[in-house]
Amino acid sequence: MKKILIVEDDAEICEIIKEYFGNKGTEVVDVRNGSDALNMIRGNIEEYELVLLDIMLPETDGFTICRHLRNKSNIPIIFITARGREEDILSGYDLGCDDYIVKPFLLSVLYSKCEALLRRAEGLINDNKLSCGNISLDTRTLRCFSDGIEVELPPKEFAILRYLLEHENWVISRDTLLNKVWGYDYFGSDRVVDNHIKKLRKALGSAGIQIKTLVGRGYKLAKE
Amino acid sequence: MKKILIVEDDAEICEIIKEYFGNKGTEVVDVRNGSDALNMIRGNIEEYELVLLDIMLPETDGFTICRHLRNKSNIPIIFITARGREEDILSGYDLGCDDYIVKPFLLSVLYSKCEALLRRAEGLINDNKLSCGNISLDTRTLRCFSDGIEVELPPKEFAILRYLLEHENWVISRDTLLNKVWGYDYFGSDRVVDNHIKKLRKALGSAGIQIKTLVGRGYKLAKE
DNA sequence: ATATTCTGTTACAACAAGGTTACAAACAGC
DNA sequence: GCTGTTTGTAACCTTGTTGTAACAGAATAT
Numbered sequence: 240m241k242k243i244l245i246v247e248d249d250a251e252i253c254e255i256i257k258e259y260f261g262n263k264g265t266e267v268v269d270v271r272n273g274s275d276a277l278n279m280i281r282g283n284i285e286e287y288e289l290v291l292l293d294i295m296l297p298e299t300d301g302f303t304i305c306r307h308l309r310n311k312s313n314i315p316i317i318f319i320t321a322r323g324r325e326e327d328i329l330s331g332y333d334l335g336c337d338d339y340i341v342k343p344f345l346l347s348v349l350y351s352k353c354e355a356l357l358r359r360a361e362g363l364i365n366d367n368k369l370s371c372g373n374i375s376l377d378t379r380t381l382r383c384f385s386d387g388i389e390v391e392l393p394p395k396e397f398a399i400l401r402y403l404l405e406h407e408n409w410v411i412s413r414d415t416l417l418n419k420v421w422g423y424d425y426f427g428s429d430r431v432v433d434n435h436i437k438k439l440r441k442a443l444g445s446a447g448i449q450i451k452t453l454v455g456r457g458y459k460l461a462k463e
Numbered sequence: 464m465k466k467i468l469i470v471e472d473d474a475e476i477c478e479i480i481k482e483y484f485g486n487k488g489t490e491v492v493d494v495r496n497g498s499d500a501l502n503m504i505r506g507n508i509e510e511y512e513l514v515l516l517d518i519m520l521p522e523t524d525g526f527t528i529c530r531h532l533r534n535k536s537n538i539p540i541i542f543i544t545a546r547g548r549e550e551d552i553l554s555g556y557d558l559g560c561d562d563y564i565v566k567p568f569l570l571s572v573l574y575s576k577c578e579a580l581l582r583r584a585e586g587l588i589n590d591n592k593l594s595c596g597n598i599s600l601d602t603r604t605l606r607c608f609s610d611g612i613e614v615e616l617p618p619k620e621f622a623i624l625r626y627l628l629e630h631e632n633w634v635i636s637r638d639t640l641l642n643k644v645w646g647y648d649y650f651g652s653d654r655v656v657d658n659h660i661k662k663l664r665k666a667l668g669s670a671g672i673q674i675k676t677l678v679g680r681g682y683k684l685a686k687e
Numbered sequence: 688a689t690a691t692t693c694t695g696t697t698a699c700a701a702c703a704a705g706g707t708t709a710c711a712a713a714c715a716g717c
Numbered sequence: 718g719c720t721g722t723t724t725g726t727a728a729c730c731t732t733g734t735t736g737t738a739a740c741a742g743a744a745t746a747t
Contacts, residue, residue: 345552348553355559355562658694679734
């Protein structure tokens with residue numbers, strides 16, 4: 240469950256945000272004044288995935304809090320404030336915030352903004368991760384993991400494994416693999432496939448047994 | 464120089480954005496209708512680092528364009544539109560945009576939002592010190608250390624190493640490096656990359672082995 | 688202006704990946 | 718069980734990719 244922090248002195252706003260986000264499965268922890276917020280930052284801010292920050296606060300203002308935050312963390316920060324003047328907004332962005340929302344605002348929009356920012360901060364707008372059992376594969380960084388340890392795969396083997404992962408539990412014939420991995424214009428022997436499957440199994444180590452042979456029909460990848 | 468794409472039918476808005484961003488050192492390319500935008504996406508959207516997207520456009524609307532974009536790219540997307548109803552905003556976020564700005568807006572704020580989003584998209588909020596294994600790099604003082612001792616690097620090699628450090632463990636193709644380090648308008652042989660990698664490895668001494676070759680795919684930097 | 692460094696090209700050697708083949712092992716049908 | 722077919726495996730050769738150094742032109746410093 241995601242956990243976000245809100246620094247806001249208005250009890251009512253805290254409550255409606257906590258309820259709205261809570262219903263969507265996101266835990267919201269609130270802090271009502273600047274000095275508590277600073278203590279939180281000194282402590283374990285790593286617990287949180289995002290910070291909602293008011294500017295006008297008792298004891299220490301939001302800008303100062305943002306500065307402290309950015310000194311130790313890249314955590315996503317969204318200002319939520321009644322101060323909508325150009326110079327305030329620009330100050331916020333100068334301090335390294337990610338978004339700046341002027342009150343009053345729509346809860347649904349705030350939630351969507353948080354989602355979008357969290358997606359972006361985690362670097363996964365499209366899901367690049369494929370996995371099946373002990374095998375996983377990141378198609379963006381082109382990394383493959385077997386039993387948690389990284390395995391270097393040559394291009395063809397990577398492509399075959401990727402196709403198998405995209406079609407978990409399907410029986411894939413050699414012909415299909417030749418078409419999808421080699422291309423429609425490839426006319427060599429289909430024994431190439433066997434060879435690459437062999438190398439793939441070897442490279443995957445103990446997870447290699449997840450690639451099953453279906454005699455006369457092809458191969459399939461299973462969770463084991 | 465950063466390059467961003469704006470899809471917007473209003474010539475005046477295009478012009479003021481192009482001028483404002485141009486003065487700040489960001490190139491803005493404009494497309495005035497939906498079908499041109501779709502062609503751009505099918506072509507080389509990789510050239511751009513961010514897309515500003517209007518919704519009401521001739522031929523194809525912005526939502527459709529956003530959908531096509533997200534099918535092939537994680538590029539940051541900001542909607543800029545007169546449609547400020549809740550359902551429109553939520554539709555935008557549902558399609559995977561990063562921000563949604565309702566017209567009229569302040570140019571300075573738009574620029575700050577772009578900056579913030581680009582920072583976030585590149586994962587570089589605190590980007591003064593980069594390191595990986597025995598290699599570290601201070602982008603402020605432009606100094607590089609390998610095994611703790613300082614190494615002087617020529618500009619190109621520094622830029623390559625910086626890009627690799629910013630994408631630790633990613634497999635970076637020669638094409639990507641040419642685009643990101645040399646610029647999208649470079650059309651020489653990609654063997655330049657090999658040569659600079661060779662010099663970089665040599666300059667880094669024993670830490671040079673942290674730069675791995677992935678035959679047929681490019682290079683990657685790893686912790687060893 | 689001159690020297691020095693940096694950059695990009697080229698040529699060639701070294702190497703890894705891909706594909707074929709041959710043979711052993713496993714399998715299916717009888 | 719036996720037999721023919723399919724698959725696993727390893728060796729081998731070809732091909733394309735990469736490492737490397739030498740070189741020339743461009744950029745920069747002196």
